[in-house]
Amino acid sequence: MSLPVGGMTPLSTVDWPDRLSAVIFLRGCAWRCQYCHNQDLQRREGSTHRWLEILAFLGSRRGLLDGVVFSGGEPTLHPGLAEAMAEVRAMGFSTALHTGGDRPERLAALLRAGLVDWVGFDLKAPLADYDALTGSPGSGERAYRSLRTLVSSGVPYELRTTVRRDLLPLPRLLALAREVAVCGAGNLVLQAYRDAEQQLEPQAPSTLREAARQMGSLLGPVGVRAA
Ligand code: SF4
Numbered sequence: 562m563s564l565p566v567g568g569m570t571p572l573s574t575v576d577w578p579d580r581l582s583a584v585i586f587l588r589g590c591a592w593r594c595q596y597c598h599n600q601d602l603q604r605r606e607g608s609t610h611r612w613l614e615i616l617a618f619l620g621s622r623r624g625l626l627d628g629v630v631f632s633g634g635e636p637t638l639h640p641g642l643a644e645a646m647a648e649v650r651a652m653g654f655s656t657a658l659h660t661g662g663d664r665p666e667r668l669a670a671l672l673r674a675g676l677v678d679w680v681g682f683d684l685k686a687p688l689a690d691y692d693a694l695t696g697s698p699g700s701g702e703r704a705y706r707s708l709r710t711l712v713s714s715g716v717p718y719e720l721r722t723t724v725r726r727d728l729l730p731l732p733r734l735l736a737l738a739r740e741v742a743v744c745g746a747g748n749l750v751l752q753a754y755r756d757a758e759q760q761l762e763p764q765a766p767s768t769l770r771e772a773a774r775q776m777g778s779l780l781g782p783v784g785v786r787a788a
Pocket residue numbers: 590591592593594596597598599600602603633634635661
């Protein structure tokens with residue numbers, strides 16, 4: 562099985578809320594989001610870890626970790642993802658997926674097969690703004706198709722939207738909230754954009770809290786991560 566593992570975080574408390582997890586980062590992403598901090602992982606080429614070494618590490622963490630998160634890049638690009646998840650589950654771990662929803666059919670197959678216990682879904686913008694933000698024609702249509710599939714699967718999830726104010730001012734966030742509501746989705750968290758030096762935009766926490774308050778009237782509680 563070929564799976565381009567570009568990196569791993571051996572222990573995380575934040576990538577899967579309320580779980581102790583290892584995070585496996587798979588190389589490759591077809592999108593070019595204007596704020597991407599994982600540009601090295603956009604390319605499929607580059608240094609990789611052998612899958613057998615990852616499995617050996619996970620074997621040494623049985624009983625210490627709750628689960629394993631598959632992240633990226635965009636992990637659903639890889640045909641070997643299902644087999645990898647099945648292997649990890651056979652070792653006794655729960656599995657989670659970080660995705661932007663670029664491959665709706667593959668996401669649907671993973672969910673149908675019962676290979677995913679939780680999804681962190683990176684929802685970037687209202688549909689009309691998607692392709693400009695990702696630089697990928699059709700990305701919005703695929704992302705919203707994936708979102709509807711996720712909602713109808715019944716698998717627990719969190720929607721995360723990174724807010725850079727020039728890309729997602731308040732009126733566009735309210736448009737996003739309306740589209741999420743139409744999909745029957747919720748559990749949305751706004752994440753403050755950080756620049757290359759990890760600095761927040763000025764007034765980001767208060768701006769996001771106000772946006773979350775207004776979006777909440779359409780969606781129910783909306784979270785904020787801006788600390
Ligand atoms: S989807 Fe994620 S990895 Fe891909 S370009 Fe956008 S931010 Fe980067």
